Amino acid sequence: MSYETVIGIEVHVQLSTRSKMFCGCRADVFGAAPNTLVCPVCLGLPGALPRINRQALRYGTMVALALNCRIAPYTRFYRKNYHYPDLVKGYQITMYDEPLGQHGFVDLDLGGLPRRICIERVHLEEDTGKSMHAPGRTLLDFNRSGVPLVEIVTAPDFRSLEEVQAYAQELQQLVRYLQVSSGDMEKGALRFEINVSLRPAGSDELGVKVELKNLNSLRALQRALQYEIARQQSALEAGQPLRQETCGWDEEREETFVQRSKEASSDYRYFPDPDLPPLRPAPEWVAELWAALPELPWQRRARFVAEYDLRPYDAALLTEDRAVADYFEKAAALAADPQMPGPISPQTLAHWITGELFCLLKESGQDIAQTPLRPALLVELVALVQRGAINASVAKELLPEILERGGSPRRLVQERGLARISSREQLASLVAQALAAHPQVVDEYLGAKEAALQFLIGQVMQASRGRADPHLLHELLRDQLETLRQVRSRSRPVQDGHR
Ligand SMILES: [Zn+2]
Structure with missing residues (x-):
């Protein structure tokens, strides 16, 4: 029997507000000494009174709007009661079933195939503290207690791992574009909880669902889901009943483990928090937030394809990070300037940025927005290659230096004499030297070994410090080798006659 996988996702996004959800304690400090960012609230x-963080409300509403949700005219906070050592109050404040936004959607692009995922709701809540388990004891840190979270809940609309991954990446980009969260999974700023169930293909009923937690990287998310789908499938095939439970992911053993069997929501005894006022977001306030939303990642991606005629793959790479997309657009605008000695196409720029530049940034750990290689300098460098003033290999050599220290590529080329050698005489003498220095390789070439040509090209390139005009070099090398061949074939019969 074949099975269909049904997946729903809940994501907790830690908002990057300065202060916590209901008090003035700092929420934007990572790695502070335990229990130093706390107050009575x-x-x-007892007796401490919470107050709502306006910025968190703005951020939460921005997320809901970006996900095409209807903003509720009326919302309020509830107390979700349960006991756990890291939950000091004995309840967590959350919006429960009167969320900020509902009935939204996000369109995923799976290799050109659109896939719409429904967003059931977006609501605000507060984070709990953190338990750290040491042998024989548990330590508690409440720095995180009360940090604002926005929770995004989808319908069980996902059918494959690819869809889940596309959604996870899309959300991560979204919160970064909106600048409402760092989106760093490793630091817990983006936490995925995935409900997975399997059902016989064609069935409308939902199977028993298992909730996966503790997924702190996109890779963990992928592995845990793969593992869990396989586990459920083999259980179903063997006729073993599945239980509704919450599982964690063991990164080292690469398997899921049961954390607890799932409570029903009635176990939480929700009731409206009497210390907090209900909220009625003013339509003008919502309209203002809507108007102020930046261009969203998927919108920018589509525009890059339409406006710059980029391949969807390159557009996706360039828009993954807002700073990179900004960088590309600045460079593209400069390259399109009629004053520029060009022309440089957007595709050529995309090629340099996603190739050489990405590689160097990754190696050096630099942030593209901070590097001394400003878009104008990159355009200047690429223009030199484009005009044939220098070889691409010379540009690639200069790039790390300019990335590190800045400086005009044109000036560096002048100062170091790196301009391309296009003079026939100069290049011909370099070729002649290379041939004289490697008679054996010349013999090999004349003995019909084409590969020997590459070696000779490399020799001349090295001697010219990468400056030889590649086309001219190729031409001259072939010419001189051909001449040698003719000379030898004429002299050979004479030698044979002597024998
Ligand atoms: Zn506090």
């Missing part, structure tokens, strides 16, 4: 001391 986030420690749940």
